[in-house]
Amino acid sequence: MKPAPFAYKKVRTLKEAVALLAKHKDNARLLAGGQSLIATLNMRLSAPALLIDINGIRGLDGITKKGKFVEVGALARHAQVERSDVIARYAPLIALAMPHIGHPAIRNRGSFGGSIAFADPAAELPACLLALGGEVDIASAKGKRKVKADAFFKGLFETALRPHELVTAIRIPVADKNTRVGFAELARRHGDYAMVGLAASARANGKGLTDVRLAYFGVGDTPIRVKTAEAALADGNIDAAVSALDLEPHDDVQATAKLKKHLAGVLLRRVAAQLLETRP
Amino acid sequence: MNDRTLDISLTVNGARVQDRVEARKTLVDFLREDLALTGSHVGCEHGVCGACTVRVNGEIVRGCLMLAVQCDGAAVETIEGLSDSGEVSDLQAAFEQRNALQCGYCTPGMITAAQDLLRRSKKVPSRDEIREHLSGNYCRCTGYHAIVDAVEAVAQARAGARK
Structure with missing residues (x-):
């Protein structure tokens, strides 16, 4: 199918973008990488009156270490994040996840901020952000605010973002020598959305772990933390962590709920092994 | 001209193109319908099949997931260009x-994606790397083995030619 007609405006500054958003609110959509948006337009699942193309805004695609955070600009492309030395060194969970996102042609266009703002429950980056306890920087005509990952993902494709707001950057705590991360997903074809996936972070504490954060994707309306399993894993009990998984996935085109629950346990064992691996 | 129809200026296979397009027109539809470059194919129209793969500013993209208006000022290359230049x-x-x-429906996209891998690889890519790079391109006829064989053979031949 082809998109319904819409007006198109390419903006050059953040100020211009938020002014247009303030004016048009829900009737406008922001066009960043477009790898989800244009597909939904083509299928007429979405028919906004106005597309605000933010790709011409300078300075929204940086990847830099700023103190205790790695800051990823909302317009940083997946391919750029995948090749980034800063990400490889200071945000290893993101580095592990990147090759699983879509396919090369998709990663050349898709944006980091777009993936977070769209909040597909089966996408990798929202779960990574949740596992890392990162933050989202938000701008609007009224000013700026920050929202922590735990409060950002609200429901199916629903976030703390209001219609007049846009994501400007994502901030991720810098990994140090005690940071442990793990990532695994199962998809029917490499690069497709996962049937089930798991992103995890923790801190090494002697031979054990503390601050375990396990964020599943593809098993609910949002990325989901499993706090009882996190506590069990921090106690060093992988079997207890697997039995403590309290996920309630629904059947979807990828897999039945029963299969998803089983695979969630399989992934937890794989990711636990990654978290417990000793690092040089 | 209004905000639903815009003037764009770009190069396509090295040639300067100026045109007026509807904002809602995707890049691949613009190439096929307005420029008669029908080598890029339209399959799924939602970014899954890869039949519409083209290059924009040197990087492969989905022609169905970019709008023609987004290519104002860009350098677009299609299978016709890659083919004519040799x-x-x-x-x-x-x-x-x-x-x-x-x-042959997937072939233009398949060759464009394969060339993207080969021109970026410093060494001969493994069969797994070839499969991974072509994972976004569907072929419903061949079962992929022959495609991987062909790409691997070219990678080896080019590496041999460089020595």
Whole structure:
């Protein structure tokens, strides 16, 4: 199918973008990488009156270490994040996840901020952000605010973002020598959305772990933390962590709920092994 | 002209193009319908099949997931351009020789994606790397083995030619 007609405006500054958003609110959509948006337009699942193309805004695609955070600009492309030395060194969970996102042609266009703002429950980056306890920087005509990952993902494709707001950057705590991360997903074809996936972070504490954060994707309306399993894993009990998984996935085109629950346990064992691996 | 119809200026296969397009027109529809470059195919129209793969500013993209208006000022290359310049002639020959196509619908996208891998690789990519790079391109005829064979053969031949 082809998109319904819409007006198109390419903006050059953040100020211009938020002014247009303030004016048009829900009737406008922001066009960043477009790898989800244009597909939904083509299928007429979405028919906004106005597309605000933010790709011409300078300075929204940086990847830099700023103190205790790695800051990823909302317009940083997946391919750029995948090749980034800063990400490889200071945000290893993101580095592990990147090759699983879509396919090369998709990663050349898709944006980091777009993936977070769209909040597909089966996408990798929202779960990574949740596992890392990162933050989202938000701008609007009224000013700026920050929202922590735990409060950002609200429901199916629903976030703390209001219609007049846009994501400007994502901030991720810098990994140090005690940071442990793990990532695994199962998809029917490499690069497709996962049937089930798991992103995890923790801190090494002697031979054990503390601050375990396990964020599943593809098993609910949002990325989901499993706090009882996190506590069990921090106690060093992988079997207890697997039995403590309290996920309630629904059947979807990828897999039945029963299969998803089983695979969630399989992934937890794989990711636990990654978290417990000793690092040089 | 209003906000629903815009003037764009870009290069397509090296030639300057100026046109007026509807904002809602995707890049691949613009190439096919307005410029009669029908080598880029339209399959799924939602970014899954890869039949519309083209290059924009040197990087492969989905022609169905970019709007023509977004390509204002860009350099677009299609299979026609890659073919006419001879850049992919060895890949085309290898595809034919190894029966890496049957209906041919996926072939332009497949060759564009394969060339993207080969020109970026410093060494001969493994079969797994070839499969991974082509994972976003569907072929419903061949079962992929012959395609991987063809791409691998070209990678080896080019590496041999560089020595």
